[in-house]
Every structure is written in C-alpha cells, then in structure tokens.
Amino acid sequence: MHAVVLLKQILDWELPPRKFRIDQETKRPPDGLAPALLGPFEQNALELAIQLKETGVVERVTALLAGPPGAADALRKALAVRCDDAVHIVVEAPDLHDPSQTAELLLAAIRRLEPPELVLAGRQAGDWDHGQVGHLVAERLRWPVLGLVWQVERIDGRLLAWRSGVYGSEQFAVRLPAVMTVTSHSSLRLRMGNVMDLMAANRKPITTWTPEELGLGPEELAAAGRLELADVWVPEVERHCELIEAEDPAEAVAALLDRLEELKLLKRPA
Amino acid sequence: MNDVLAAEATREVQWEVTTAMVVVMYASMGIALLVFGYGIWRLFRVWRLGRRAAVWNRLGARLRRMLAAIAQATVLRRRLPGFMHALIFYGWWVLLGATCVVFIDHDLGLRIMQGAFYLVFQSLIVDLFGALVLLGLGIAFYRRYVMRPQQLEHREPADALLLGSILLIVLTGFALEGIRIAATDDPWANWSPIGAVTSLSLGRLANDAALTRAYPWFWLTHLLLWHVLLAALPFTKFVHVFTSPLNVFFSDPGPAKGVVEPTDFTAEAVRLGINAPADMTWRQLFSLDACTECGRCEAVCPAHAAGKPLSPKRVILDLRDGIRAAGANAGPLAGGVIAPEALWACTTCRACEEVCPVAIEHVPLIVGMRxxxxxxxxxxxxxxxxxxxxxEAREHPFRGASSGRTDWMEGLPVQELDSIEEAGDLDVVYWIGCAAAFDERAQQIARALVSVLLHAGVRFAVLASKERCTGDPARRTGNEYHYDLLARSNVETLEGAGVTRILTHCPHCLQQLRHEYRAFGGRYEVVHHSEFVSSLIEQGRVRLAPGARERVTFHDPCYLGRYNDVFEAPRRILDVLPTERVEMPRSRSESFCCGAGGGHAFYEDDDGGEKISGIRAREAAATGATTVVTGCPFCLTMLESGARTLTAEQGPPLRARDFVELVADALDSKGSGPA
Known part of the structure; x- marks a missing residue:
C-alpha cells in the first residue's frame, strides 16, 4: 500500500510574540523574520506514516509539499526518517491564503503519483490554523476522512484508527482508501533519524513540479479559490504590571484579593 | 673501616640446593615465561584490533609525564593508598634488583655480589626495602579487608592471591636469609638487620641441621611463587606494572585537553562513534589493560556520587572484560556492554581522567559510544x-526561548561586527554564546561584562545575530554530525569577518573556539573573561569602589579549570573585590562538577538519584559563604537551582553569581573610563 503524507513549513513558532510582525503588502510575516520549520502537526503525521511503514501497514511513503524553494528542507527531513520519495510543488509564497487552492495543488500532484490508499495530513497548519486541507483533499477525492487521529494499526486484517474525540479516545475501523488528519500525541514525536539516513537524504532526488506542470496556472488556481484574505493584523495587547508589596505571603494574598476586588475582577462572599 | 666493609664479604648462592631443585626451578621459570608470553600475546591480539593512533608527537612531554608517573607522583595524590603503593613499588624494584644481582653473579659468572656492594646494597638496602614492602602490604591488606573503601574493586580470590603471593615471596625471602645466617653463623649478619632478627627467631624454633634441610625447600618455594606471579601477570590487573607507565606515555600529552576527535563525514565508510573494538584506537584498547582497578575515578565521579548509574571504573572494566572475552566480535559496546543510562549520565567533567594515576581517558570512550x-x-x-x-532548526540549544539572540544588548552601546577591517581598531571580539543570548539569568553576565569593558575603555564588538551555537552540546552528546555543521559555519563566519582575538564568558565556548575549532581551520587567540578582566585590573584600568565585605566561595567550572587550566584568574579578581574568599574542600583541579556538562544543561537523566547541583550547593553553603561565585553561565544556572534545594539547617540562603557581576557592582561610577 502506498501512503502520501502532506507536509508544510511554517514560521518558527518559538519566535517571541513581541517580535512577530505582518507585512501589510504581502499579508504575511516578512521574509527572514525567523526560520521556516516543518509544522508540528505535520511532524506528527510524518512520524505516523513512518511508524505505519515500520509495522508493515504501508509499503511506501511519499512526502508531498507545496511551498517555496527553501521548503525542500522539510522534504529532506522526511527522506532522512526514511520516506521513500519526496515531491515538491514549488510555489513562490510560503503558502496560499486559500486552503482550497492548496488542496487543489496537492490533489493534482496526488493524482500523478502511484495511486495511494492512504493520505495523511497534519490536523491543521500551525500558522493559519484553518484545519481544512486534509478534509478538502478527501472531498475532492470522494474518500472518507477521519480527523484528529493519533494511532493506526492493522488488526485481524482491518485497519483501526484511534482519534481524539469529544468524550475521550475513539476507535474507528477504516475502509480504504481514506484521508486522515493527525493530531499531536506523545507517541508521534518525530524521531531524530540516524546520520547515515540523514546523509543519504541529502543525495536523494526530490521530484519538483510547478503548478503549471500540474495544470494549475494562475487562472486555474484563482478559479479554484473561494476565499480572499481581506486584512490581517497583529492585535495590540496592552499589558499593565503591578507589583503587590508585602512583608509575608499571607499579607500579600490579602492585599492581592483586595486589589482584585477593587478592579471588580473578583467578588468575595459577604 | 676495612674490617667493616670487608672485601671478601659475600654469601653462597644456591646454598644447600640440589641440582634437581635447580633443574626444577629453571624448568618452572621456562614455563612461567611461556605462559607470560602467551598472556601478553593474547593482550596484544586485542590491542591490534584498534585503529591507528598518534603516540609519537610531543615526545618530551610524554616522557616527562611517564617518568612522573613512574616516580609515583600521580599515585601519591591520594595519601594512604599512594603511600602504600609507593612502598610496594619501590621495595619491589629493589628486591628485583637484588635478584638480578644474583643472576649476574651466579648465572653470568660476573662476581659483583661481594665486598662493600654486597654489604650495603645486597644486604642492608635490600633488607630495609623488603621491610618497606611488608609495611606496604600490611597497609594494602588493612585497606582492602578492614577499611574496605567502596570504590575498590573486589575480585576474590584473585586479589587475595596476588597480595598473598607477594607477601609470601617476601616472607620466604626473609626466611631464607634468616636460615642461612642462623645455620652458617654469617659474620656479616648485622648488615641484614631483618635477616638477623629472623635468624634469632628461627634459631629458637629449630636446630641448625633442620634449618639446613629446610633451606632448599624455602628457596624453591620462594622462586616458584615468583614464577607463578610472573605467569599470572598478563591475566590479572598486575599487568599494570607494564601497561600503566606505557599508557601514561601513550596518553594525550596536551596542552589542549578533552578535544573530541573529529569524524570524517566525507569518508567512504564513515565511522559513527564506538560500538565495536575496531572503532577504538589501539591506544584506547591498550588503556583498558592499564587500569589498576583503584576506583579513584569512581570516587570523584559526580554522577556516581549522585546515585546515577555510572561508574567510570566500571565503564573501563566492563569494556576490558567484554572485549577480552569476545575479541573483535565484542559488542554492541554502546548500549550493550555499557548501558545507555551509564553513558548518558556522564557530565564529561574529566574529574575521572584528572585523578586517574595511569592517565586513562574515560571521557573520549563515553563520548565515542554516545x-x-x-x-x-x-x-x-x-x-x-x-x-x-x-x-538544527534555530542554531541554539534553548528550546522555548523567549528571547532573540540580540535581546540582551538592547539599550547597550555595543558595536555589531561586520568585518574587522571596517570595525577599525578593536581590542577583542566578544563571543556571547547561546546562554547569555537566550537565558534571562545569563544575560546579566553579558550585561555586567559589557559594563566592565565600557568602564575600562576596551574597544570591542559582537557578532550579534551572526553567532550560532559553537556546537558543544551537540558534540558532547555524540551528535557530531550536527556539531560539524555548526563548527564549520562558525569558522566560516569568523574567518569571513577576519576575527583573530576572541573574548568569551562561557568556558564551553572557550573550549570550542580555543581548541576544538582548530581541526576545522579556526585558529584564534581566545581568552576567558576571568583572564581578560584580571589583566584589566592588573593594568589599573578598572577602578573599584570599597563596599561591604561578603564571604564568597569560588566554584571552578570544569571546562575552565580541568579543561583549560584557568584556576587563578578568577580568584585574583575576587581577592581585589571586597570579598572574603573561602575554598570548598573540592576545588581547582579537584572541583566537583555542577551537573551541567556533557549537554546535561539541556536534559535530565531520569534515573533517580540526587541532583549533582544540590550536592555542590551544599558543599558551597558548608563553607559559610553567602555567595557561590563562578565563571560559567551553565554552572550559574545549576548552582542557583542547587541553592534552592538547601534547607535552613544547611546554612543561610546561598546566592550564585558570576564573578563579573561582582566586579560590575563594585565599579567606581565616579571613575568610569580608564583609570
């Protein structure tokens, strides 16, 4: 069985919030603000794909990514943890504002690959948090989709998937082909990979396609879009810090409660 | 005088010994030599499994180190066991010398065993040194079987047999001398005081005829025991009489210490650390056979003291035994013969290497397996x-850092360096390191040092966002590939900017920039801020205001002290500040690690045990100091964390500070600028 894992690089999420900026022209953070890294949920999806390969549930894993040239780093990482192939749809911007367009690009590439039976995606990109791409790809493929998956096993010939549900963990039997979006879990922390694989990954070829090669020129891509980002800004957060001075903890607590009551943030029973 | 040192003075060799006994003795010696040779050949076969090693450079330094070890200088660093060993060692050589004299005199027919030489050396000196061996053996038995220090390796019955056979050899030697004196009425008996006393006792026990009959049997026992010992030598730790001095010669003569051997990632067959004997150098394999099992390494190991599953002694002995048993097929060594928990517990502090009397290098083996x-x-x-x-992602090791690399210098008049040429006349480039960039507490060190530099009128610049981690935590945790990438990038940046003189407050960065980047083409003059500030003070460029005296103790960072031999500079600074400096029991080259080294600043080993930092903080508090001063941002974090674990009974609250913070506090603001 062939599985495709959808990847995306996002701006380093450890960038201190006060350093975060938006370029009003591109409606994106300016280039070079912080390194671009493989998103955390995509790391989980990649780890799950590799685990499925190790346990023999899938035979081949292809990592697929739509992003700027530099995003090839994420694909190298995927190859370093033993993905079999890597495909890069080279777009100039870090991402497309409309998840429908992203899904259309990925779908076009998936259709060119050896037909997969399983597509894994992160539950949401860690930057825009739309959480749509995996579902949109499933819709276009007319495949079932299971969200927030954190474990998949083949038991007695059936594929069983565990997902985080409203009331706890849920287990589903899944009929293939299917799309799954993957959530974070301690068992899905992306492995380090050994150095021989890391070095081999640097020598492995990455297939690159342009949107045009996938039949999605600017016009087709625009036609696939449904949403337009009208505006984006960093909300202003005002902070006011007040230190409560006191001799001992008991006095400090009493003073803090008084102050919170004064600010009408707390009301003590009479 | 002529009567006293009579020219005819001598004794008969092989007195009353039958030809058959002589034949048995020589046959036994032949067998012993064969067994000995076989044992050495077996060891040699193991050593040959290793890779090439450079051992002939810096010959002078190597010889000096070896001679010092032979002179017992390294052994005597621990008083009682050192004294014990020196007694047995020196005594044994004199007794061996006496045996050689007999051989030359009797077997080679060169009559040297007579006259003054016979009386002074062969009788008096040999007698006295024989007694010293007995004293040494007495201490050894007492220590091993009564005191029983925990660090001492116990292998019974081998230990008892080794000590016992030496004891019996010496005792039978004295018995032989005593019998001969008693039975022959030796006119020069007084030159052999122990022999003379023995003869008196023996004379009371038996008559001359009985003693004369017993003599050849004592003689045969004496020599057969010798042969047993000789044959057993390559199969027991006793082989160290040969391997230890040679190991000291082969060991890294410095001056740089603890430099990790780079990996050639362009090689066709890349060797990724140590997992089999063939991954080790022959010198490393040889060093395993130099171990005397004294356990000093274990006694000073901070991880062991904190109850972690590491004993440097066990690492050496388990490797030795595993490789001796399985030869080339021994392994896997990393995570197999040596448990991963033991390997990850090491802080790479080098206390074990510093204390090892035979210069075994434990840390490169541990890092190699990592x-x-x-x-x-x-x-x-x-x-x-x-x-x-x-x-890999951010080029610094601090996960979840809330600062950017240049936040620490906000509001400070610090020049950012593009190139030395453009910067003009600079005294030094200040390398900040990741700790002071990303750790809020350590940022205060950089800010304090900058205030001292500005006060003293030092012309300096920083690389700011062009700096990346030196790679030290990657290298010490065995991630050499990532280290290699970082080191090459940093060398490229430094070379590109034309940097030649670097100042740093981080001993880990110091070790990298001063020593370890040389393998990547980076050769710089690198100074630690203790050396730099100390010289500024000596030049009178730092004006200090008087202040209230504070009791402080200095914690020697491992990578500053043991790795780079900087012990006095920080103390010189403390001594001109309004401080009363007291020393902890373990200081300078015997300093006890804070627990951060070897990448431990970034990971906790969850194998239980105590926190190393807590042990060190207790030691600091026990001096009565209110501040423990150090010169490393990682030690600072650890000591602060250790100080938080102190209870009220363990002393008053303990602060941890970098010495440059004390200097910055004491700057005379009225006199800012060069004095």
Missing part, C-alpha cells in the same frame, strides 16, 4: 533529541 547511540542508533534521551532538533 556518538554511536546518537548517530548510528538514533537512540538518545528525548530531551537530547529535542535539543538537537533545536540546534
């Missing part, structure tokens, strides 16, 4: 993996 765990097996503790991922 390299295999990290690079080949991809089996590292979770936090180490996260740290490496952080280095």
């Amino acid at each position: 390299q295999n765990l990290a690079m080949e097996q991809a089996a590292v503790p979770t936090r180490v993996g996260e740290m490496v991922a952080n280095l």
Whole structure:
C-alpha cells in the first residue's frame, strides 16, 4: 500500500510574540523574520506514516509539499526518517491564503503519483490554523476522512484508527482508501533519524513540479479559490504590571484579593 | 673501616640446593615465561584490533609525564593508598634488583655480589626495602579487608592471591636469609638487620641441621611463587606494572585537553562513534589493560556520587572484560556492554581522567559510544533529541526561548561586527554564546561584562545575530554530525569577518573556539573573561569602589579549570573585590562538577538519584559563604537551582553569581573610563 503524507513549513513558532510582525503588502510575516520549520502537526503525521511503514501497514511513503524553494528542507527531513520519495510543488509564497487552492495543488500532484490508499495530513497548519486541507483533499477525492487521529494499526486484517474525540479516545475501523488528519500525541514525536539516513537524504532526488506542470496556472488556481484574505493584523495587547508589596505571603494574598476586588475582577462572599 | 666493609664479604648462592631443585626451578621459570608470553600475546591480539593512533608527537612531554608517573607522583595524590603503593613499588624494584644481582653473579659468572656492594646494597638496602614492602602490604591488606573503601574493586580470590603471593615471596625471602645466617653463623649478619632478627627467631624454633634441610625447600618455594606471579601477570590487573607507565606515555600529552576527535563525514565508510573494538584506537584498547582497578575515578565521579548509574571504573572494566572475552566480535559496546543510562549520565567533567594515576581517558570512550547511540542508533534521551532538533532548526540549544539572540544588548552601546577591517581598531571580539543570548539569568553576565569593558575603555564588538551555537552540546552528546555543521559555519563566519582575538564568558565556548575549532581551520587567540578582566585590573584600568565585605566561595567550572587550566584568574579578581574568599574542600583541579556538562544543561537523566547541583550547593553553603561565585553561565544556572534545594539547617540562603557581576557592582561610577 502506498501512503502520501502532506507536509508544510511554517514560521518558527518559538519566535517571541513581541517580535512577530505582518507585512501589510504581502499579508504575511516578512521574509527572514525567523526560520521556516516543518509544522508540528505535520511532524506528527510524518512520524505516523513512518511508524505505519515500520509495522508493515504501508509499503511506501511519499512526502508531498507545496511551498517555496527553501521548503525542500522539510522534504529532506522526511527522506532522512526514511520516506521513500519526496515531491515538491514549488510555489513562490510560503503558502496560499486559500486552503482550497492548496488542496487543489496537492490533489493534482496526488493524482500523478502511484495511486495511494492512504493520505495523511497534519490536523491543521500551525500558522493559519484553518484545519481544512486534509478534509478538502478527501472531498475532492470522494474518500472518507477521519480527523484528529493519533494511532493506526492493522488488526485481524482491518485497519483501526484511534482519534481524539469529544468524550475521550475513539476507535474507528477504516475502509480504504481514506484521508486522515493527525493530531499531536506523545507517541508521534518525530524521531531524530540516524546520520547515515540523514546523509543519504541529502543525495536523494526530490521530484519538483510547478503548478503549471500540474495544470494549475494562475487562472486555474484563482478559479479554484473561494476565499480572499481581506486584512490581517497583529492585535495590540496592552499589558499593565503591578507589583503587590508585602512583608509575608499571607499579607500579600490579602492585599492581592483586595486589589482584585477593587478592579471588580473578583467578588468575595459577604 | 676495612674490617667493616670487608672485601671478601659475600654469601653462597644456591646454598644447600640440589641440582634437581635447580633443574626444577629453571624448568618452572621456562614455563612461567611461556605462559607470560602467551598472556601478553593474547593482550596484544586485542590491542591490534584498534585503529591507528598518534603516540609519537610531543615526545618530551610524554616522557616527562611517564617518568612522573613512574616516580609515583600521580599515585601519591591520594595519601594512604599512594603511600602504600609507593612502598610496594619501590621495595619491589629493589628486591628485583637484588635478584638480578644474583643472576649476574651466579648465572653470568660476573662476581659483583661481594665486598662493600654486597654489604650495603645486597644486604642492608635490600633488607630495609623488603621491610618497606611488608609495611606496604600490611597497609594494602588493612585497606582492602578492614577499611574496605567502596570504590575498590573486589575480585576474590584473585586479589587475595596476588597480595598473598607477594607477601609470601617476601616472607620466604626473609626466611631464607634468616636460615642461612642462623645455620652458617654469617659474620656479616648485622648488615641484614631483618635477616638477623629472623635468624634469632628461627634459631629458637629449630636446630641448625633442620634449618639446613629446610633451606632448599624455602628457596624453591620462594622462586616458584615468583614464577607463578610472573605467569599470572598478563591475566590479572598486575599487568599494570607494564601497561600503566606505557599508557601514561601513550596518553594525550596536551596542552589542549578533552578535544573530541573529529569524524570524517566525507569518508567512504564513515565511522559513527564506538560500538565495536575496531572503532577504538589501539591506544584506547591498550588503556583498558592499564587500569589498576583503584576506583579513584569512581570516587570523584559526580554522577556516581549522585546515585546515577555510572561508574567510570566500571565503564573501563566492563569494556576490558567484554572485549577480552569476545575479541573483535565484542559488542554492541554502546548500549550493550555499557548501558545507555551509564553513558548518558556522564557530565564529561574529566574529574575521572584528572585523578586517574595511569592517565586513562574515560571521557573520549563515553563520548565515542554516545556518538554511536546518537548517530548510528538514533537512540538518545528525548530531551537530547529535542535539543538537537533545536540546534538544527534555530542554531541554539534553548528550546522555548523567549528571547532573540540580540535581546540582551538592547539599550547597550555595543558595536555589531561586520568585518574587522571596517570595525577599525578593536581590542577583542566578544563571543556571547547561546546562554547569555537566550537565558534571562545569563544575560546579566553579558550585561555586567559589557559594563566592565565600557568602564575600562576596551574597544570591542559582537557578532550579534551572526553567532550560532559553537556546537558543544551537540558534540558532547555524540551528535557530531550536527556539531560539524555548526563548527564549520562558525569558522566560516569568523574567518569571513577576519576575527583573530576572541573574548568569551562561557568556558564551553572557550573550549570550542580555543581548541576544538582548530581541526576545522579556526585558529584564534581566545581568552576567558576571568583572564581578560584580571589583566584589566592588573593594568589599573578598572577602578573599584570599597563596599561591604561578603564571604564568597569560588566554584571552578570544569571546562575552565580541568579543561583549560584557568584556576587563578578568577580568584585574583575576587581577592581585589571586597570579598572574603573561602575554598570548598573540592576545588581547582579537584572541583566537583555542577551537573551541567556533557549537554546535561539541556536534559535530565531520569534515573533517580540526587541532583549533582544540590550536592555542590551544599558543599558551597558548608563553607559559610553567602555567595557561590563562578565563571560559567551553565554552572550559574545549576548552582542557583542547587541553592534552592538547601534547607535552613544547611546554612543561610546561598546566592550564585558570576564573578563579573561582582566586579560590575563594585565599579567606581565616579571613575568610569580608564583609570
């Protein structure tokens, strides 16, 4: 069985919030603000794909990514943890504002690959948090989709998937082909990979396609879009810090409660 | 005088010994030599499994180190066991010398065993040194079987047999002398005081005829025991009489210490650390056979003291025994023969190497096995993996840092360096390191040092966002591939900017920039801020205001002291500040690690045990000091964390500070600028 894992690089999420900026022209953070890294949920999806390969549930894993040239780093990482192939749809911007367009690009590439039976995606990109791409790809493929998956096993010939549900963990039997979006879990922390694989990954070829090669020129891509980002800004957060001075903890607590009551943030029973 | 040192003075060799006994003795000696040779050949076969090693450079330094070790200088660093060993060692050589004299006189027919030489050396000196061996053996027995220090390796019955056979050889030697004196009425008996006393006792026990009959049997026993010892030598730790001095000669003569051997990632067959004997150099394999099992390494190991599953002694002995048993097929060594928990517990503090009397290098073996765990097996503790991922993604090891690399210098008049040429006349380039960039507490060190530099009128610049981690935490945790990338990038940046003189407050960066970047073409003059500030003070460029005296103790960072031999500079600074400096029991080259080294600042080993930092903080508090001063941002974090674990009974609250913070506090603001 062939599985495709959808990847995306996002701006380093450890960038201190006060350093975060938006370029009003591109409606994106300016280039070079912080390194671009493989998103955390995509790391989980990649780890799950590799685990499925190790346990023999899938035979081949292809990592697929739509992003700027530099995003090839994420694909190298995927190859370093033993993905079999890597495909890069080279777009100039870090991402497309409309998840429908992203899904259309990925779908076009998936259709060119050896037909997969399983597509894994992160539950949401860690930057825009739309959480749509995996579902949109499933819709276009007319495949079932299971969200927030954190474990998949083949038991007695059936594929069983565990997902985080409203009331706890849920287990589903899944009929293939299917799309799954993957959530974070301690068992899905992306492995380090050994150095021989890391070095081999640097020598492995990455297939690159342009949107045009996938039949999605600017016009087709625009036609696939449904949403337009009208505006984006960093909300202003005002902070006011007040230190409560006191001799001992008991006095400090009493003073803090008084102050919170004064600010009408707390009301003590009479 | 002529009567006293009579020219005819001598004794008969092989007195009353039958020809048959002589034949038995020589036959036994032949067998012993064969067994000995076989044993050495077996060891040699193991040593040959190793890779090439350079051991002939810096010959003078190597010889000096070896001679010092032979003169017992390294052994005598621990008083009682050192004294014990020196007695047995020196005594044994004199007794061996006496045996050689007999051989030359009797077997080679060169009559040297007579006259003054016979009386002074062969009788008096040999007698006295024989007694010293007995004293040494007495201490050894007492220590091993009564005191029983925990660090001492116990292998029974081998230990008892080794000590016992030496004891019996000496006792039978004295018995032989005593019998001969008693039975022959030796006119020069007084030159052999112990022999003379023995003869008196023996004379009471038996008559001359009985003693004469017993003599050849004592003689045969004496020599057969010798042969047993000789044959057993290569099969027991006693082989150290040969391997230890040679190991000191072969060991790294410095001056740089603890430099990790780079890996050639362009090689066709890349060797990823140590997992089999063939991954080790022959020198490393040889060093395993130099171990005397004294356990000093274990006694000073901070991880062992904190109850972690590491004993440097066990690492050496388990490797030795594992490789001796399975030869080339021994392994896997990393994570097999040596448990991964033991390897990850090491702080690379080098206390074990510093104390080892035979110059075994434990840390390169441990780091070598970590390299295999990290690079080949991809089996590292979770936090180490996260740290490496952080280095890969962000070029610094601090996960979840809330600062940017240049935040620490906000509001400070610090010049950013593009190139030395453009910067003009600079005294030094200040390398900040990741700790002071990303750790809020350590940022205060950089700010304090900058205030001292500005006060003293030092012309300096920083690389700011062009700096990246030196790679030290990657290298010490065995992630050499990631280290290699970082080191090459940094050397490229430094070379590109034309940097030649670097100042740093981080001993880990110091070790990298001063020593370890040389393998990547980076040759710089690098100074630690203790050396730099100390020289500024000596030049009168720092004006200090008087202040209230504070009792302080200095914690020697491992990478500053043991790795780089900087012990006095920080103390000189403390001594001109309004401080009363007291020393902890373990200081300077015997300093006890804070627990951060070897990448431990970024991961906790969850094998239980105590926190190393807590032990050190207790030691600091016990001096009565209110501040423990150090010169390393990682030690500072650790000591602060250790100080928080102190209870009220363990002393008053303890602060941890970098010495430059004390200097900055004491600056005379009225006199800012060069004095």
